[in-house]
Amino acid sequence: MIINWPEKFARKGHELFLSGLPIALHCHHYNMNLQKTLESSLGSDGTLLLYQAAEESSYAGFTSFLQHHPKINTTKSKLELASTSYQYCGLGIINFTQIEPEGGRIVSPHSHHVTGWLAKFGKRETPGCFFSRGWIAGALAVIYDKHIGYYRVDELQCKMTLARECVFEVVIA
């Protein structure tokens, strides 16, 4: 089943919704500045907060999407939903080809956070896709019917450090 995302993006008065979920449009200036503020003020506690906030909101978001679309009931179609929603939300491209319920690898050749970070702050020395890591952990937990926090997602290489693409490793936490 292919989701018609533009149809799911709606405005009710002044509020924006994607498939029933309240969302906001923000640009890379804000998203990257928030990341930098948290990281420079709190170090790893700050990046953990970014990861967990993304994990919790993607967990809640996917739970809601799947409730709205009961016909999306195979793992394959759920993974496809995850990657098309990532793309529709302007977050980038994400490939779930090497993933199993026990974990695996995920490759992202393009993303909002990479493009935004490089445009605003330039090259990083360490991987910086904390949002995407958390987002993947939350989405996979819903797709494989696990509790939140079941997966741990690390980033093995990152385009923010000028690697060719971002590569994420998913393991059972």
Place this chain on the structure above:
Amino acid sequence: MAIDTDKIVHAVMHGSRIREEKGIIPLFGVYLSMIPVEYYNKISFGFERKMGQDGSAEKLLVAAGQECGYATFQGIRSSREWDEVVQPMIEHTEDQIYCFVSIAIAFGWGDLAVEELIPHEKLVVRASDSYEARGYWDAYGKADAGKCYMLRGVAAAFMDLVYGAEYPDGCFQYTAIETFCQAKGDPHCEFVARKAAL
């Protein structure tokens, strides 16, 4: 010509439906994302909790909002979409602020309205149903101070852009306070931006 908020909202809704092949949304000179408001609230209020109640998180979050508002709306007013859709509506310098507010509404930042604008001096913006206030109230209950840090920074950024020094030297020339906030139980949120003390 009056500022046509509906036309601006329509242009943003239309533009934000367009994706290039990298899954990025380039619109109005910036890269846009659609992220659940819950994420932003978890980050802001989680950060505030971790930093302690000494006001340092509040300062940083307002500054992040202001710096971003400044860069974002500079990108927006320099864009092709602005030239096409918004510029024809602008007759006076002050009109820019009303257009910025319309774009903020289009971005889903709340039901914003300019209550008062004294050129160079003071801007009062009201919001009902800001997602920051709603998110705080839902997660933690009644607040003892205003919680709409992003909107507060953005209100000051609007004045910086229109009445401050030429970009990029005008940021933080204005500063805003939140005089009412729905997170405190007030009927609406209100932001007052004035010249920052030197």
